[in-house]
Amino acid sequence: MFLRLLFVLLIALNIAVGAWLLLGQDDVHGRSATDAGVPELQLLSERPAPPAASASVAPVASASVAAAPAVSSSAPAPAAPVPAAPAPAPPPRQTSYTCMALGPFATQADMRSARTTLSNQAARMRSRQEQTTQTSGWWVYLPGGGNRDRALELGRRLSAANVGEYFIVSSGDQSNTISLGLFKDPANARRRRDQVISAGFPAQMSERTESVPEYWLDVVIADNGRSDWRSRLHGVGSHSTGCF
Known part of the structure; x- marks a missing residue:
C-alpha cells in the first residue's frame, strides 16, 4: 500500500515538473514576458554601443541644422505691399457773390422791413444813411432892387397891372425880393413866370432844393440761382457796390 502511494506521488511530481518546464519558462519557448505592443525594458549595459561613423556624422548634421536658421535670418524679409x-x-466749389446797394428807402422803418425780408437770403447786410439834395419846388420871383423902398414901389406897380398874389421877402439871403409863388410842378411855375413877363415885369424862375436823409441797405447775396429778392421788395432800386 505504501509503495503504491509513493509511486502515485512520484508520477504526480513528474507531471508537475514537466508542466513547469513546459509552461512556466517563457524564455525557453520564445515568448515575451510583456504584453503585446508594449516595448521590452532593456538595461543600459545591455544596449549595443553606437558605431563610430554615426558618431562623427551626427555633429555635422547638428551643425548644419544649427546653421540653417542663421542663413534664413540673414535673408531680407519680403517687403509689405504699399497701400495705394x-x-x-475734388476741391470745394467756390461760391461767388453779388454785392448790391438797395434803396433809397424813404424812412428807417422801410429799410428795417427790407432787412427782415432778406434775412434768409443775404449772406451779409449793413444799413447806412446818406444825405442827399432833392428838389423842393420851383420859385417864381422878381428881384427887389436892393432896398425896401424899391421893393415896395415894385409891389405897387404889380398891383396896378393886376398881378396879384405876391409878397415881399423881409429877411434872409433874398430880402427885399418879391416872391410870386412856389410851385411843385415846374410847368405851373413856367406858366406863372410867363404871365408876369407878359405884364411887363422881368420875372425869373429857379429850382429850390433841400438836403434830406435817405436810407440804403447793402447786401451780399450768393449767386446760387435762388435769389428772388426783387419779387419780395417791390419798387426798390438797386446798383452794384463794393463787397464788404
Missing part, C-alpha cells in the same frame, strides 16, 4: 494712396478729394 486714396484719390484726392
